[in-house]
Structure formats: structure tokens, C-alpha cells
Amino acid sequence: xxxxxxxxxxxxxxxxxAYRQYLPVSDETPVVTLLxxxxxxxxxxxxxxxxxxxxxxxxxxxxxxxxxxxKDRGMTxxxxxxxxxxxxxxxxxxxxxxxxxxxxxxxxAGMQSVVLIPEGYVAxxxxxxALAHGARAIQVAGNFDDCLKIVRDITDNYPVxxxxxxxxxxxxxxxxxxxxxxxALGRAPDFHVLPVGNAGNISAYWMGYKEYQQAGVTESVPHxxxxxxxxxxxxxxxxxxxxxxxxxxxxxxxxxxxWQEAAAAVExxxxxxxIVTDDEILAAYAQLASQEGIFAEPASGAGVAxxxxxxxxxxxxxxxxxxxCTVTGHGLKDxxxxxxxxxxxxxxxxxxxxxxxxxxxET
Ligand SMILES: *Cc1c(COP(=O)(O)O)cnc(C)c1O
Numbered sequence: 001x002x003x004x005x006x007x008x009x010x011x012x013x014x015x016x017x018a019y020r021q022y023l024p025v026s027d028e029t030p031v032v033t034l035l036x037x038x039x040x041x042x043x044x045x046x047x048x049x050x051x052x053x054x055x056x057x058x059x060x061x062x063x064x065x066x067x068x069x070x071k072d073r074g075m076t077x078x079x080x081x082x083x084x085x086x087x088x089x090x091x092x093x094x095x096x097x098x099x100x101x102x103x104x105x106x107x108x109a110g111m112q113s114v115v116l117i118p119e120g121y122v123a124x125x126x127x128x129x130a131l132a133h134g135a136r137a138i139q140v141a142g143n144f145d146d147c148l149k150i151v152r153d154i155t156d157n158y159p160v161x162x163x164x165x166x167x168x169x170x171x172x173x174x175x176x177x178x179x180x181x182x183x184a185l186g187r188a189p190d191f192h193v194l195p196v197g198n199a200g201n202i203s204a205y206w207m208g209y210k211e212y213q214q215a216g217v218t219e220s221v222p223h224x225x226x227x228x229x230x231x232x233x234x235x236x237x238x239x240x241x242x243x244x245x246x247x248x249x250x251x252x253x254x255x256x257x258x259w260q261e262a263a264a265a266v267e268x269x270x271x272x273x274x275i276v277t278d279d280e281i282l283a284a285y286a287q288l289a290s291q292e293g294i295f296a297e298p299a300s301g302a303g304v305a306x307x308x309x310x311x312x313x314x315x316x317x318x319x320x321x322x323x324x325c326t327v328t329g330h331g332l333k334d335x336x337x338x339x340x341x342x343x344x345x346x347x348x349x350x351x352x353x354x355x356x357x358x359x360x361x362e363t
Contacts, residue, residue: 012038015073015176016080022179022211023077023172032079032109036065036072037176041184041324046291047304051311054320058189059304060181061294063330067129069250069297070177070201070328071101077173078163079105087111087161091154093147094164095197095250096126097329102163103133114160116140116147121249123297123334143244145255165200166257174201178208179217181324188218191316194326195302196226196235196273197251199262201326206265222324224271226262227306229281229299235262235273247278247337250299250329280305286341288327295331295338303327 012018014033016025025031041058048057062070079102082090091114092102099115099122106113115130119139130137140147148164155162165171182188188209196202202224209221228236229246234254241254256262266273276284285301288294296304303325310316316323331338348354 014076015173016076019176019179022175022215024169025077025080028084029080030083031076032083032105033076034066034072034104034108036076037180039064039177039180041181042292042294044292047287047308048323051308052314053311053316054318055307055311055316056320056322057307058185058322058324059288059292059294060177060324060326061296062177062326062328063294063296063300067097067100067104068125068330068333069097069101070174070326071097072105073176074165074167074170074173074200074204075101075105075163077169078102078161078167079109079111081169082111082161082163083109085161087159089114089160090163091151091160092116092163093144093151094122094126095144095252096122096333097250098164099135099137100126100129100133100333103130103135106135107133112136114138116151118143118147121252123249123336125333125335144253148257164257165198171200171204171207171258171261174204175208175211177326178205179212182209182212182218185322185324187322188212188220189222189322189324190220191225191271191321191323192222192326193225193227193303193307193323195248195251195299195328196228196262197232197253197256197299199226199235199256199258201328202226202265203258203261205326206261206269221269224265224269225306225310226266226271226273227276227302228273229302230275230277233275235259236275246281248281248297248299248302249334250297251302274306274309276302276305276309280309282341284308289331294327296327297329297331297334298337300327300329
């Protein structure tokens with residue numbers, strides 16, 4: 001198969017301009033964009049070909065968005081609509097990436113953002129982003145679910161706009177990733193794989209795939225395959241998890257806000273939602289970086305680990321299938337994890353000969 005086509009002809013103006021006809025915006029909506037979207041769909045060079053079966057594996061690499069995760073697709077919509085409605089203050093609970101994105105888009109829109117983050121469980125890079133963009137960051141001595149409850153209480157009762165994925169515009173924006181996948185492939189994939197935390201993204205992709213099919217752009221829709229971390233798998237267990245635990249902090253969520261929609265996406269698409277362990281997540285995370293050249297954050301490894309697991313179970317069969325796996329966020333967001341896993345750099349004196357000897361180079 002050919003390399004997928006990338007992006008539209010001409011200049012890119014962000015996801016709202018690109019997919020305006022599918023989005024709840026009007027000429028009056030002030031578009032707040034940082035030119036998110038138009039992210040690469042990268043054909044797997046090593047992981048895909050090494051798997052049993054006949055899998056054409058692609059990575060939809062969302063780490064190239066302005067703040068380094070797919071959250072920007074939803075945030076351009078949420079903040080544009082908030083501005084249209086005259087909002088001054090935005091608020092979200094976040095495992096990190098939503099707050100980084102909310103802070104950046106709020107700054108661009110001239111609004112104050114407030115982010116509630118679970119103490120001790122937000123990757124350093126993400127916290128730095130929120131603060132750099134001028135957010136008021138409040139660390140709550142509780143988990144994500146505790147933070148979200150406070151945000152719901154406040155935004156229900158005060159003139160503060162909620163920009164968590166409970167905000168319906170977030171999913172509208174995020175569904176554009178499914179459009180981009182179809183535009184790049186010239187069809188819908190057979191399977192779409194992604195990590196599941198608050199379950200907004202799997203719901204948004206499913207919306208996008210269905211809308212493209214209904215509009216006659218594509219003929220089929222993919223089976224949606226969601227992956228949760230073993231210690232934070234409420235959708236798989238069928239009940240909330242009181243104390244979710246996983247090193248993949250972006251999916252460390254015990255009571256997903258978009259539970260019903262995600263369950264419907266899995267059901268309607270003939271998909272599944274299953275568990276991968278933290279060890280499997282880390283192995284996939286390392287493989288992505290070292291074999292594909294794609295540096296992702298640990299949560300993104302969950303989807304990749306899921307593809308590997310299913311392929312070894314023979315799930316995809318022998319016929320050729322197109323599998324797209326969303327790589328949700330950039331590896332630099334969680335530098336502590338990367339440094340902890342990497343070996344120490346080697347040491348050398350400041351002499352060429354010494355380095356040549358270390359590398360055992362011969363002319
Ligand atoms: C938000 C996020 C997820 C989880 O997405 P949900 O929509 O909450 O299921 C996964 N990976 C990264 C990097 C994220 O930022």
C-alpha cells in the first residue's frame with residue numbers, strides 16, 4: 001500500500017476551519033486555534049511487520065499537536081464556544097494534558113484558566129505547561145475523580161465554564177481525528193485502537209467515523225478497540241474503581257465521565273475494551289520510541305500494547321487488515337519516566353581517540 005496522504009492541499013488553519021461543516025460553529029463563532037490537528041498518520045515500520053497475521057499498522061501521532069496531545073482538538077472547540085458565550089474563566093480537572101491544553105487555549109483567548117490536578121500524580125512536563133500558560137493550578141489532595149466532582153459543583157453554580165470532556169464541544173473537536181484518518185487512508189480503517197481513561201476519545205472517534213459514513217465520505221466504520229490499564233479498568237470490570245493505580249497517569253481514572261458513550265461505541269462497532277498491565281504498557285512505550293522513532297507518553301503505550309496482545313492471540317486473522325492506533329501524547333510530557341527507564345549516558349574524556357575506542361570504530 002502507498003504511504004497515506006497527508007493533510008489537505010494548501011495551508012492548514014486548524015480543525016475548525018478544516019471540518020467546519022461537521023462542527024457546531026457558525027460565522028459568529030470566534031475561532032480560537034493554535035493550528036491543532038493535521039497530525040501525521042505514520043506507517044509502522046517494525047512493530048506491525050513483526051506481528052503475526054497480515055496487519056497494516058498505522059500510528060496516528062497526536063504528540064505533534066500544539067500542546068503535545070490530542071486534547072487540543074477538543075479544546076479549540078470548547079474555548080471558541082466559551083468565547084462566543086462570553087466566558088471569562090475556564091475550569092477543568094485533569095490528569096495533566098487537559099490542563100495543559102485548557103491553559104494554552106485560554107491564554108490565547110484572553111481568559112483565565114483554573115486547573116484542578118490530583119496531587120503527586122501529574123507528570124512534570126504537563127504541570128509546567130499549565131503554569132507557563134498562566135493557569136491557576138490547584139493541587140487537590142485526592143484523585144482525578146475527586147477533582148472532577150469539585151469542578152462539576154463549581155461550574156454548575158458559578159460563572160465558570162467547564163472544559164473537561166463533559167463539555168460536549170470537546171468531543172465534537174476530537175472527532176476530527178477520525179476524519180483525518182479517513183482522509184489520509186482514503187477509507188476507514190478496519191480497526192481503531194486507543195487507550196481509554198475518561199473515555200472521551202474513544203467516544204469522539206466513534207462519532208467521527210459514523211458521521212463520515214453517514215455523509216457518504218466512507219463506506220465502512222472500524223471496530224473500536226479500547227485499552228485500559230490493569231489498575232484502572234472500570235469499563236472492563238463493569239464498575240468504578242475507587243483507587244485507580246497505573247504509571248500511565250493520563251489513564252489513571254476510576255469512574256470515566258463518558259462511560260455510557262464508550263460502552264456504546266464498543267458495542268455498536270463490534271469492538272472490545274480490555275486490560276493491559278503496566279509492564280506491557282512500558283514495553284510498548286519503549287518499543288515505539290526505540291523501533292519506530294515515535295516518542296510517546298506511557299498512556300499511549302496502552303493502545304500499542306493492546307495491538308501486540310491481540311495480534312499474538314490471532315485476533316486479526318490471516319486476511320489483510322488496516323489497523324490504526326492513536327498515539328495520544330508526546331513523550332516529553334513525562335520526562336521523569338523516560339529518564340528513569342533509560343540507561344545512564346556513557347562517559348568519555350574530551351578526546352576523539354577515546355570516543356573512537358569506545359565505539360570500536362575502524363577506518
Ligand atoms: C486524555 C488522554 C488519554 C485518555 O483519553 P480519554 O479521552 O480520557 O479516554 C490517553 N492518553 C493521553 C496522552 C491523554 O492525554
